[in-house]
């Protein structure tokens with residue numbers, strides 16, 4: 001590789017990292033897989049899993065992932081306005097794993113976009129994401145998978 005090619009490639013990689021940082025929570029707190037309890041019909045996630053310490057202050061995550069053993073795709077449990085939604089992160093177009101980008105899910109394969117409640121916003125996918133009913137009590141959120 002020529003020095004010029006190396007510099008160009010390095011700058012492109014750096015630009016990609018900067019864009020990634022600007023697009024939301026894709027660095028640092030991203031991809032946090034929560035501790036969970038899996039039962040026959042539901043997955044329980046303690047609400048404290050949404051919290052983390054930063055500079056000695058408690059911060060709140062917008063979302064956590066859960067992925068039971070043997071599952072091909074994670075479920076994203078998203079918290080917005082104190083409401084929880086749970087979506088399977090499998091694109092309904094051709095089955096790629098969708099990613100969180102700010103307050104929407106985006107498929108890296110062909111660009112489909114979904115709301116954090118799973119609604120289809122942009123094709124080529126034609127169906128919403130698979131969603132799961134959620135309930136909660138004082139301490140935990142329950143994802144009903146059965």
Ligand code: FES
Nearest residue numbers: 091093094107110
């Ligand atoms: S697999 Fe997601 S848009 Fe094609």
